[in-house]
Amino acid sequence: xxxxxxxxxxxxxxxxxxxxxxxxxRGSLTAxxxxxxxxxxxxxxxxxxxxxxxxxxxxxxAPRERIAYLAQLTEIDRSFPLSVVDCVLLGCWSxxxxxxxxxxxxRQRVATAISRVGLAGFxxxxxxxxxxxxxxxxxxxxxxxxxxxxxxxxEPFNAMDSRTTAALLALIHQWHAEGRTVVAVLHDDEQVRxxxxxxxxxxxxxxxWGDTAQVLTPDHLHRARMLAEAWDDHADICHTDEATSARPxxxxxxxxxVITP
Ligand code: ADP
Ligand code: MG
Numbered sequence: 572x573x574x575x576x577x578x579x580x581x582x583x584x585x586x587x588x589x590x591x592x593x594x595x596x597r598g599s600l601t602a603x604x605x606x607x608x609x610x611x612x613x614x615x616x617x618x619x620x621x622x623x624x625x626x627x628x629x630x631x632x633a634p635r636e637r638i639a640y641l642a643q644l645t646e647i648d649r650s651f652p653l654s655v656v657d658c659v660l661l662g663c664w665s666x667x668x669x670x671x672x673x674x675x676x677x678r679q680r681v682a683t684a685i686s687r688v689g690l691a692g693f694x695x696x697x698x699x700x701x702x703x704x705x706x707x708x709x710x711x712x713x714x715x716x717x718x719x720x721x722x723x724x725x726e727p728f729n730a731m732d733s734r735t736t737a738a739l740l741a742l743i744h745q746w747h748a749e750g751r752t753v754v755a756v757l758h759d760d761e762q763v764r765x766x767x768x769x770x771x772x773x774x775x776x777x778x779x780w781g782d783t784a785q786v787l788t789p790d791h792l793h794r795a796r797m798l799a800e801a802w803d804d805h806a807d808i809c810h811t812d813e814a815t816s817a818r819p820x821x822x823x824x825x826x827x828x829v830i831t832p
Contacts, residue, residue: 577627605773606799639719662713684712703730724755774798
């Protein structure tokens with residue numbers, strides 16, 4: 572469904588992700604994990620096409636309207652004056668179009684989704700008046716009506732209580748059973764071990780990708796922590812580029828300042 576080929580993504584020439592290769596198979600259920608600042612959100616945005624790679628490429632076998640994306644809560648503008656029901660309806664825009672009539676069937680689907688996330692009665696509330704956990708649930712309801720082939724979730728359970736998290740994990744399993752491809756950025760190792768068959772461990776570079784039991788080993792987690800401790804905002808080093816600098820095709824532009832850890 573998604574193929575990453577030597578992907579490098581930079582912010583002002585500082586690579587946030589570098590030389591990542593691998594694939595998310597169609598129908599797979601994968602957790603993306605790694606320390607803060609390890610490039611997890613950058614990876615999802617690159618798959619979504621919101622960021623342009625500095626090197627390598629991302630290939631997605633799905634049209635844009637069949638990809639659903641839940642941004643990290645901190646990046647969502649809540650001041651927009653939108654009701655809960657309209658926010659969920661936005662998930663169907665590709666079916667309805669800008670001036671299309673909203674059918675009774677569609678309204679019913681939206682009502683079912685709102686009720687499934689436990690927000691029946693909140694339809695007319697503005698999204699700005701909701702708690703963070705309630706807003707996350709609205710955004711899940713929007714994903715439910717969207718009917719996407721590829722679903723990208725960035726820290727979907729932040730600000731959620733354990734009961735809601737369990738309900739939404741059940742929804743993720745349902746999507747998986749329906750053959751959709753799901754990629755979720757998560758923090759809770761136990762949750763990943765229990766619910767996600769595949770995992771990607773990032774630390775700006777790829778530490779491990781594969782079956783969760785093989786990815787979440789003490790050795791890999793230690794390596795990710797060590798890599799994270801070696802960073803600061805200016806110390807983006809790319810040893811791969813140093814090693815392959817005679818081969819310009821695969822490499823991205825090296826940072827101006829190279830600091831050895
Ligand atoms: P994660 O989601 O794993 O915490 P991110 O992908 O958000 O990490 O960020 C990876 C690195 O890129 C971090 O060092 C972060 O500071 C940097 N970064 C992210 N977004 C931007 C941006 N818009 N401008 C500059 N640097 C950014
Ligand atoms: Mg993030």
